[in-house]
Amino acid sequence: MRKLVLAVVGVALVHALAGTDAVEARVSVHITVPPPPAIVFEHEPEVVVVPRTRVYYVPNQDYDLFRYRGVWYVNRGGYWYTARSYRGPFVSIAYARVPRAIVVTPGEYHHHPIHPPHAPAHFRHRGHWVRPHRHR
Numbered sequence: 001m002r003k004l005v006l007a008v009v010g011v012a013l014v015h016a017l018a019g020t021d022a023v024e025a026r027v028s029v030h031i032t033v034p035p036p037p038a039i040v041f042e043h044e045p046e047v048v049v050v051p052r053t054r055v056y057y058v059p060n061q062d063y064d065l066f067r068y069r070g071v072w073y074v075n076r077g078g079y080w081y082t083a084r085s086y087r088g089p090f091v092s093i094a095y096a097r098v099p100r101a102i103v104v105t106p107g108e109y110h111h112h113p114i115h116p117p118h119a120p121a122h123f124r125h126r127g128h129w130v131r132p133h134r135h136r
Contacts (some may be wrong), residue, residue: 033116036074036081036090037063044086050105057109064112066102074103078116 007070047056047067058065067086074081074090080098081090095115102113 022037027130033079033092034077036088036092037076038062039065039086039088039090041086050109053101053105055101055105057108066105068102068107072110073098075112076115077132079112109113 002061007043045058045065047058049056054068056067058067063074066073066075070084072083072086072090075098078095080093082093083090084098100112
């Protein structure tokens with residue numbers, strides 16, 4: 001019995017001494033999404049329909065502003081925001097949540113990159129490969 005106790009204590013001591021060098025690894029990724037642009041209209045903005053789509057576009061803004069199926073979408077610098085009303089409040093959304101109909105509109109309706117600067121150049125959007133539009 002004494003040999004068994006000594007053996008158990010010996011094994012425990014070996015494991016305790018062998019495990020003194022603890023290894024710890026931590027990974028942290030922080031991506032800050034800028035706040036939505038200040039969007040102020042006294043009346044609902046005039047929109048133009050993007051040909052052969054159900055997407056509407058508001059021209060002459062400092063950001064890309066679209067309306068699709070009654071919801072408003074803003075793109076500024078590849079960061080997307082959405083609201084149920086043109087008055088807001090606009091909240092940030094992931095690029096993957098932007099309707100494909102907006103993403104694939106012709107480049108002349110996109111004055112900002114369609115995806116954030118940290119995203120890959122070719123992006124899979126809801127099962128479809130989407131190439132970024134060329135910007136002027």
